[in-house]
Amino acid sequence: MQTASHLHPIFYFANRRSCLKPNGCMKANVFSSGSLSFIARVPTLRSPVPTQETRLFVVPNSDDGHPSISMLEEKTITNNVPSSEEESFFSKWSPPQYLWRGISVFVMAGQVIFRIIKGKIHWRNTLQQLERVGPKSVGVCLLTSAFVGMAFTIQFVREFTRLGLNRSIGGVLALAFSRELSPVITSIVVAGRIGSAFAAELGTMQVSEQTDTLRVLNTNPVDYLVTPRVIATFVALPFLTLMCFTVGMASSALLADGVYGISINIILDSAQRALKLWDIISAMLKSQVFGAIISIVSCAWGVTTMGGAKGVGESTTSAVVISLVSIFIADFALSYFFFQSAGDSLKNCV
Numbered sequence: 001m002q003t004a005s006h007l008h009p010i011f012y013f014a015n016r017r018s019c020l021k022p023n024g025c026m027k028a029n030v031f032s033s034g035s036l037s038f039i040a041r042v043p044t045l046r047s048p049v050p051t052q053e054t055r056l057f058v059v060p061n062s063d064d065g066h067p068s069i070s071m072l073e074e075k076t077i078t079n080n081v082p083s084s085e086e087e088s089f090f091s092k093w094s095p096p097q098y099l100w101r102g103i104s105v106f107v108m109a110g111q112v113i114f115r116i117i118k119g120k121i122h123w124r125n126t127l128q129q130l131e132r133v134g135p136k137s138v139g140v141c142l143l144t145s146a147f148v149g150m151a152f153t154i155q156f157v158r159e160f161t162r163l164g165l166n167r168s169i170g171g172v173l174a175l176a177f178s179r180e181l182s183p184v185i186t187s188i189v190v191a192g193r194i195g196s197a198f199a200a201e202l203g204t205m206q207v208s209e210q211t212d213t214l215r216v217l218n219t220n221p222v223d224y225l226v227t228p229r230v231i232a233t234f235v236a237l238p239f240l241t242l243m244c245f246t247v248g249m250a251s252s253a254l255l256a257d258g259v260y261g262i263s264i265n266i267i268l269d270s271a272q273r274a275l276k277l278w279d280i281i282s283a284m285l286k287s288q289v290f291g292a293i294i295s296i297v298s299c300a301w302g303v304t305t306m307g308g309a310k311g312v313g314e315s316t317t318s319a320v321v322i323s324l325v326s327i328f329i330a331d332f333a334l335s336y337f338f339f340q341s342a343g344d345s346l347k348n349c350v
Contacts, residue, residue: 105300112296116227126231137236142247153255158260174270187294192320199298200302200315203305206306289330294323
């Protein structure tokens with residue numbers, strides 16, 4: 001009876017801490033050390049409210065015999081109760097990298113067009129990028145075009161000579177170079193040389209937070225970094241394409257004359273009869289579209305770079321691959337619309 005009277009105040013204290021109801025249950029355990037353990041439980045009901053389990057350890061005091069509290073443990077039993085704040089599906093879902101990077105290409109293209117229409121062009125950077133894309137890329141473009149032209153000449157001259165169509169060789173080479181080879185080869189070279197540089201530069205600036213510095217200085221990164229590069233490639237590629245076409249035809253004519261004995265005059269006369277003004281214009285239009293694709297894709301991949309140096313390398317490689325694939329797709333679409341009704345160009349040179 002004395003122990004029960006002394007334990008009642010302790011249970012009352014635990015009742016206040018754990019918010020037990022009068023109809024709760026209590027369990028007492030006696031240990032060998034003379035300490036008592038009380039477990040107060042709230043009745044288990046099918047209710048969405050979580051329950052608590054409170055455990056009291058009471059040890060008799062050696063001075064006056066009254067019990068004292070040595071440890072208090074509380075355990076919350078959820079009973080698999082669903083959380084009141086349900087997380088939605090889209091709060092955890094993030095779009096794949098290729099998806100939001102593809103969307104960023106179209107967003108950046110729209111921003112560039114809008115800023116150019118408003119006249120927000122940094123002309124100094126534009127001239128620097130134009131020099132980089134144009135004069136500094138001429139050598140590798142012309143060298144590639146010359147050897148591609150000679151390789152095609154070897155194939156065409158052998159076959160056409162056996163068929164007695166020597167006067168058609170120049171026309172076939174001219175049409176192949178003007179419609180397909182010159183713009184595509186030039187774009188491939190520029191994508192590998194210039195597009196990779198664009199992606200690497202902007203990717204490095206992004207991971208080192210230099211683009212954020214431009215925003216702090218009240219400078220739009222699109223105006224300062226992206227627009228000059230797009231304008232440079234859009235303007236320089238048509239001139240590179242014309243030079244590649246000229247060098248390719250010249251190398252083909254020299255090889256045909258020096259190795260296979262077909263006069264240069266026959267090659268050039270056949271090319272002149274087969275070519276039309278629209279063939280040259282279409283080559284320049286194609287190269288402008290390819291230049292815009294290279295610059296926008298490379299810049300978009302650069303400004304969305306994450307992950308430090310490794311991310312810069314991956315963005316550079318991915319930008320070149322996506323640019324090349326986009327060039328081939330665009331070339332097919334443009335060729336289908338430009339030359340769908342063509343088919344009589346070689347009649348004049350047979």
